[in-house]
Amino acid sequence: MRNELNWFETKPLFGKRIVVTRAREQASGFLQALTSLGAECIQFPTIEIVAPDTWEPLDTAISNLESYQWLLFTSVNGVKYFVERLHHAGKDVRDLKGLKIGAIGPKTAQQWHQWGIAPDLVPNEYRGEAVVEAFKKWDPQGVRILIPRAAKAREILPDQLRKMGAQVDVVDAYKTVSPTHDTAGVQEMFQNSAIDMVTFTSSSTVTNFVGMFGSEKQQLTDEWMKRVKVACIGPITADTARKHGFSVDLMPADYTIEALTRAITDFFGD
Numbered sequence: 001m002r003n004e005l006n007w008f009e010t011k012p013l014f015g016k017r018i019v020v021t022r023a024r025e026q027a028s029g030f031l032q033a034l035t036s037l038g039a040e041c042i043q044f045p046t047i048e049i050v051a052p053d054t055w056e057p058l059d060t061a062i063s064n065l066e067s068y069q070w071l072l073f074t075s076v077n078g079v080k081y082f083v084e085r086l087h088h089a090g091k092d093v094r095d096l097k098g099l100k101i102g103a104i105g106p107k108t109a110q111q112w113h114q115w116g117i118a119p120d121l122v123p124n125e126y127r128g129e130a131v132v133e134a135f136k137k138w139d140p141q142g143v144r145i146l147i148p149r150a151a152k153a154r155e156i157l158p159d160q161l162r163k164m165g166a167q168v169d170v171v172d173a174y175k176t177v178s179p180t181h182d183t184a185g186v187q188e189m190f191q192n193s194a195i196d197m198v199t200f201t202s203s204s205t206v207t208n209f210v211g212m213f214g215s216e217k218q219q220l221t222d223e224w225m226k227r228v229k230v231a232c233i234g235p236i237t238a239d240t241a242r243k244h245g246f247s248v249d250l251m252p253a254d255y256t257i258e259a260l261t262r263a264i265t266d267f268f269g270d
Contacts, residue, residue, distance in 0.1 A: 011038025012269045019186065019198040021046040021205040023176070026076075030199075033261045042195070044186050046208035048179040049077055052151055052172035055085060061146050061171050062089050065099065068169075070145040072102040072121075074128065074153065079103075079111040081173040082148045093117060100138075104131055106256065125255075128157035132164070141165035148173035154236070178208040187216060190224035196268075197229040197249075199260065203240035206232075210244050221245040229267070233260050 017040045020027050024045045031041050052058070061068075062085055073079050086092065093115045102121035103109040109122045121138070123130035144167045147158055151172040158168040189195050200206045213220045221244060230246045232238040234255035238248045250267050252259035 011036075012265045014038035016040070016196045016268055017042060017189070017194060018264070019044050019195055021199060021209050022201045023047045023049050024179075025049060030201075030257050030261065033257075034264070037261075037265055042186060042189070044209075045179055045181075046205045046212060047176040047202070049174055050177055051081070052175050054172075057171040058082070058085050058148055058173055059089060061148070061169060062086055062091065065091075065095060065146075067144060068099060068146045069143045070100045070102060070140075071096070072104075072131065072145055072147045072157070073108050073112075074104045074147070074149050074157065076107050076111050078149050078173045079108060083115065085173075102131060102135075104128065128154060129160075131157055132160040135161065135164065135166075143167070145169070146171065151175035176202075176204045176208075178211060183212050183214075187213065190220065190228070193227050195228050197231055197264065198225070199231045199233075199264070200237050200241055201233045201257070201260070203237050206237060206240045206244060206246075231260060231264055231267070233257070 013034060016038070018034055019042045020031055020034070021044055022030060024043065026049070027043060027045065031043060034041050058081075062082075071082075073082070083093070086095065096117070100120040101112060101117060103112060103119040104123065106122070109119045112119050121131070121134055123134040140161060142165060145161060147168060147170045149170065149172070152175070158170050161168050186195075198209070200209070210217050210220065225246050229249040230241055231250050232241055232248050234251065238251050241248050250263050252263040
Protein backbone atom coordinates (compact mmCIF):
# COMPACT_ATOMS: atom_id res chain seq x y z
CA MET A 1 0.00 0.00 0.00
CA ARG A 2 3.04 2.29 0.04
CA ASN A 3 2.21 3.92 -3.30
CA GLU A 4 -1.28 4.78 -2.10
CA LEU A 5 -0.46 5.81 1.46
CA ASN A 6 2.83 7.64 1.00
CA TRP A 7 1.19 10.58 -0.80
CA PHE A 8 3.43 13.27 0.74
CA GLU A 9 6.57 12.00 -0.98
CA THR A 10 4.91 12.50 -4.35
CA LYS A 11 4.63 16.26 -3.85
CA PRO A 12 6.81 18.23 -6.31
CA LEU A 13 8.97 19.94 -3.65
CA PHE A 14 9.30 16.97 -1.31
CA GLY A 15 12.80 16.76 0.17
CA LYS A 16 13.71 20.33 -0.79
CA ARG A 17 14.83 22.69 1.96
CA ILE A 18 14.08 26.29 0.94
CA VAL A 19 15.08 29.46 2.78
CA VAL A 20 12.47 32.25 2.75
CA THR A 21 13.99 35.67 3.39
CA ARG A 22 10.79 37.70 3.11
CA ALA A 23 9.63 39.86 6.03
CA ARG A 24 7.88 37.71 8.63
CA GLU A 25 4.57 39.62 8.43
CA GLN A 26 4.42 39.10 4.65
CA ALA A 27 5.80 35.58 4.33
CA SER A 28 2.91 33.44 5.57
CA GLY A 29 1.22 32.88 2.21
CA PHE A 30 4.52 32.07 0.49
CA LEU A 31 5.51 29.67 3.27
CA GLN A 32 2.14 27.93 3.18
CA ALA A 33 2.27 27.51 -0.59
CA LEU A 34 5.77 26.01 -0.58
CA THR A 35 5.00 23.78 2.40
CA SER A 36 1.81 22.51 0.77
CA LEU A 37 3.94 21.46 -2.19
CA GLY A 38 6.16 19.39 0.08
CA ALA A 39 9.05 21.75 0.78
CA GLU A 40 10.70 22.15 4.16
CA CYS A 41 10.79 25.93 4.59
CA ILE A 42 13.36 27.73 6.71
CA GLN A 43 11.94 31.10 7.76
CA PHE A 44 14.87 33.50 7.82
CA PRO A 45 13.49 37.05 7.46
CA THR A 46 16.18 39.50 6.43
CA ILE A 47 13.96 42.57 6.52
CA GLU A 48 11.46 43.97 8.98
CA ILE A 49 8.86 46.59 8.06
CA VAL A 50 8.73 49.45 10.59
CA ALA A 51 7.48 53.03 10.81
CA PRO A 52 9.68 55.78 9.32
CA ASP A 53 11.87 57.95 11.53
CA THR A 54 9.16 60.61 11.45
CA TRP A 55 5.57 60.80 10.19
CA GLU A 56 5.78 64.54 9.58
CA PRO A 57 6.37 64.56 5.78
CA LEU A 58 3.61 62.01 5.14
CA ASP A 59 1.20 63.74 7.52
CA THR A 60 1.90 67.10 5.88
CA ALA A 61 1.25 65.65 2.44
CA ILE A 62 -2.03 64.10 3.65
CA SER A 63 -3.11 67.45 5.06
CA ASN A 64 -2.57 68.93 1.57
CA LEU A 65 -4.10 66.19 -0.55
CA GLU A 66 -6.13 68.69 -2.56
CA SER A 67 -2.88 70.03 -4.06
CA TYR A 68 -2.13 66.68 -5.79
CA GLN A 69 -3.57 65.13 -8.91
CA TRP A 70 -1.98 61.68 -8.53
CA LEU A 71 -0.98 59.24 -5.79
CA LEU A 72 1.53 56.54 -6.78
CA PHE A 73 2.17 53.42 -4.72
CA THR A 74 4.99 50.96 -5.27
CA SER A 75 4.06 48.38 -2.61
CA VAL A 76 1.31 47.02 -0.38
CA ASN A 77 3.13 48.51 2.61
CA GLY A 78 2.97 51.97 1.09
CA VAL A 79 -0.81 51.69 0.81
CA LYS A 80 -1.15 50.23 4.30
CA TYR A 81 0.75 52.99 6.08
CA PHE A 82 -0.74 55.75 3.92
CA VAL A 83 -4.28 54.69 4.81
CA GLU A 84 -3.33 54.37 8.49
CA ARG A 85 -2.07 57.95 8.55
CA LEU A 86 -5.08 59.08 6.53
CA HIS A 87 -7.29 57.75 9.32
CA HIS A 88 -4.97 59.22 11.96
CA ALA A 89 -5.62 62.64 10.40
CA GLY A 90 -9.39 62.12 10.76
CA LYS A 91 -9.85 61.46 7.04
CA ASP A 92 -10.89 58.41 5.05
CA VAL A 93 -10.88 57.23 1.44
CA ARG A 94 -13.67 59.68 0.59
CA ASP A 95 -11.04 62.41 0.92
CA LEU A 96 -9.26 60.93 -2.10
CA LYS A 97 -12.10 62.04 -4.37
CA GLY A 98 -10.74 63.54 -7.57
CA LEU A 99 -7.28 62.00 -7.13
CA LYS A 100 -5.99 59.44 -9.59
CA ILE A 101 -4.17 56.43 -8.12
CA GLY A 102 -1.38 54.38 -9.63
CA ALA A 103 -0.25 51.01 -8.27
CA ILE A 104 2.75 48.85 -9.17
CA GLY A 105 1.69 45.22 -9.20
CA PRO A 106 -1.57 43.35 -8.67
CA LYS A 107 -1.11 43.00 -4.89
CA THR A 108 -0.73 46.76 -4.49
CA ALA A 109 -3.79 47.30 -6.67
CA GLN A 110 -5.71 44.68 -4.71
CA GLN A 111 -5.00 46.58 -1.50
CA TRP A 112 -6.88 49.53 -2.98
CA HIS A 113 -9.72 47.34 -4.19
CA GLN A 114 -10.26 46.34 -0.56
CA TRP A 115 -11.07 49.98 0.11
CA GLY A 116 -13.49 50.10 -2.83
CA ILE A 117 -11.07 51.98 -5.09
CA ALA A 118 -9.99 50.78 -8.53
CA PRO A 119 -6.56 52.26 -9.37
CA ASP A 120 -6.42 54.30 -12.54
CA LEU A 121 -2.98 53.00 -13.51
CA VAL A 122 -1.64 49.44 -13.05
CA PRO A 123 1.23 48.76 -15.49
CA ASN A 124 1.63 45.33 -17.08
CA GLU A 125 5.15 45.04 -15.70
CA TYR A 126 5.55 45.37 -11.97
CA ARG A 127 8.38 47.88 -11.58
CA GLY A 128 8.94 51.63 -11.67
CA GLU A 129 10.14 51.77 -15.27
CA ALA A 130 6.80 50.38 -16.45
CA VAL A 131 4.93 53.10 -14.53
CA VAL A 132 6.98 55.75 -16.29
CA GLU A 133 6.16 54.21 -19.66
CA ALA A 134 2.45 53.90 -18.83
CA PHE A 135 2.34 57.49 -17.59
CA LYS A 136 3.21 58.90 -21.00
CA LYS A 137 -0.40 58.71 -22.17
CA TRP A 138 -1.50 60.82 -19.20
CA ASP A 139 0.78 63.76 -20.11
CA PRO A 140 2.24 64.48 -16.65
CA GLN A 141 3.54 67.93 -17.60
CA GLY A 142 2.83 70.19 -14.62
CA VAL A 143 0.94 67.44 -12.75
CA ARG A 144 1.65 67.16 -9.02
CA ILE A 145 2.28 63.60 -7.85
CA LEU A 146 2.70 62.18 -4.34
CA ILE A 147 4.67 58.95 -3.87
CA PRO A 148 4.43 57.45 -0.35
CA ARG A 149 7.00 54.68 -0.27
CA ALA A 150 9.86 53.01 1.59
CA ALA A 151 12.74 55.13 2.81
CA LYS A 152 15.88 54.77 0.66
CA ALA A 153 14.09 53.30 -2.35
CA ARG A 154 15.17 53.45 -6.00
CA GLU A 155 14.98 56.95 -7.49
CA ILE A 156 14.24 55.99 -11.08
CA LEU A 157 10.47 56.50 -10.80
CA PRO A 158 10.43 60.04 -9.34
CA ASP A 159 13.44 61.10 -11.39
CA GLN A 160 11.91 60.00 -14.70
CA LEU A 161 8.53 61.55 -13.88
CA ARG A 162 10.25 64.86 -13.11
CA LYS A 163 12.01 64.66 -16.48
CA MET A 164 8.56 64.35 -18.05
CA GLY A 165 7.54 67.62 -16.39
CA ALA A 166 5.72 66.35 -13.30
CA GLN A 167 6.10 67.86 -9.84
CA VAL A 168 6.88 64.89 -7.61
CA ASP A 169 6.88 64.73 -3.82
CA VAL A 170 8.38 61.57 -2.32
CA VAL A 171 7.62 60.87 1.35
CA ASP A 172 8.63 58.02 3.63
CA ALA A 173 5.65 55.85 4.55
CA TYR A 174 7.74 53.09 6.15
CA LYS A 175 11.25 51.75 6.20
CA THR A 176 12.87 48.33 6.07
CA VAL A 177 15.48 47.35 8.65
CA SER A 178 17.55 44.25 9.20
CA PRO A 179 16.08 42.18 12.05
CA THR A 180 18.28 40.87 14.81
CA HIS A 181 18.19 37.11 15.18
CA ASP A 182 20.66 34.26 15.51
CA THR A 183 22.15 33.12 12.21
CA ALA A 184 24.08 30.18 13.66
CA GLY A 185 21.49 27.52 12.75
CA VAL A 186 21.14 28.65 9.15
CA GLN A 187 24.88 29.14 8.83
CA GLU A 188 25.45 25.53 9.91
CA MET A 189 22.99 24.36 7.25
CA PHE A 190 24.92 26.26 4.60
CA GLN A 191 28.20 24.80 5.82
CA ASN A 192 26.77 21.28 5.65
CA SER A 193 25.21 21.78 2.19
CA ALA A 194 21.79 21.18 3.76
CA ILE A 195 19.96 23.95 1.88
CA ASP A 196 18.65 23.54 -1.66
CA MET A 197 17.44 27.06 -2.46
CA VAL A 198 17.31 30.62 -1.14
CA THR A 199 14.46 32.89 -2.26
CA PHE A 200 14.69 36.67 -2.53
CA THR A 201 11.66 38.94 -3.01
CA SER A 202 13.35 42.37 -3.04
CA SER A 203 16.78 43.93 -3.31
CA SER A 204 16.80 44.67 0.40
CA THR A 205 16.27 40.99 1.24
CA VAL A 206 19.46 40.22 -0.71
CA THR A 207 21.57 43.01 0.77
CA ASN A 208 20.46 42.32 4.34
CA PHE A 209 20.88 38.57 3.87
CA VAL A 210 24.55 39.07 3.05
CA GLY A 211 25.02 41.61 5.84
CA MET A 212 23.56 39.30 8.48
CA PHE A 213 26.46 36.89 8.14
CA GLY A 214 28.96 39.48 9.36
CA SER A 215 32.53 38.21 9.25
CA GLU A 216 31.37 35.06 7.43
CA LYS A 217 29.84 36.87 4.47
CA GLN A 218 32.87 36.33 2.24
CA GLN A 219 32.65 32.61 2.82
CA LEU A 220 28.91 32.83 2.20
CA THR A 221 29.30 34.41 -1.23
CA ASP A 222 32.47 32.61 -2.32
CA GLU A 223 31.67 29.12 -1.10
CA TRP A 224 28.33 28.29 0.53
CA MET A 225 26.04 30.00 -1.99
CA LYS A 226 27.83 28.28 -4.86
CA ARG A 227 26.15 25.06 -3.71
CA VAL A 228 22.67 26.61 -3.43
CA LYS A 229 20.06 27.54 -6.04
CA VAL A 230 18.90 31.16 -6.01
CA ALA A 231 15.37 32.27 -6.90
CA CYS A 232 14.54 35.96 -7.38
CA ILE A 233 11.11 37.51 -7.81
CA GLY A 234 12.15 39.98 -10.54
CA PRO A 235 14.98 41.60 -12.50
CA ILE A 236 15.83 44.32 -9.97
CA THR A 237 16.22 41.74 -7.21
CA ALA A 238 18.16 39.47 -9.56
CA ASP A 239 20.57 42.28 -10.46
CA THR A 240 21.23 42.91 -6.78
CA ALA A 241 21.86 39.21 -6.20
CA ARG A 242 24.37 39.10 -9.05
CA LYS A 243 26.15 42.18 -7.69
CA HIS A 244 26.72 40.21 -4.50
CA GLY A 245 28.25 37.37 -6.49
CA PHE A 246 25.25 35.03 -6.58
CA SER A 247 24.22 33.07 -9.66
CA VAL A 248 20.48 33.50 -10.24
CA ASP A 249 18.93 30.19 -11.25
CA LEU A 250 15.34 31.25 -11.78
CA MET A 251 13.10 34.29 -12.09
CA PRO A 252 9.41 34.15 -13.05
CA ALA A 253 8.00 36.00 -16.05
CA ASP A 254 5.52 37.76 -13.73
CA TYR A 255 7.03 39.37 -10.67
CA THR A 256 4.60 37.97 -8.10
CA ILE A 257 4.81 35.49 -5.22
CA GLU A 258 2.36 33.19 -7.01
CA ALA A 259 4.51 33.17 -10.17
CA LEU A 260 7.67 32.64 -8.11
CA THR A 261 6.06 29.64 -6.40
CA ARG A 262 5.14 28.13 -9.77
CA ALA A 263 8.64 28.75 -11.11
CA ILE A 264 10.21 26.99 -8.12
CA THR A 265 7.88 24.03 -8.59
CA ASP A 266 8.70 23.81 -12.30
CA PHE A 267 12.43 24.18 -11.60
CA PHE A 268 12.61 21.23 -9.24
CA GLY A 269 10.09 19.25 -11.29
CA ASP A 270 12.30 19.20 -14.39
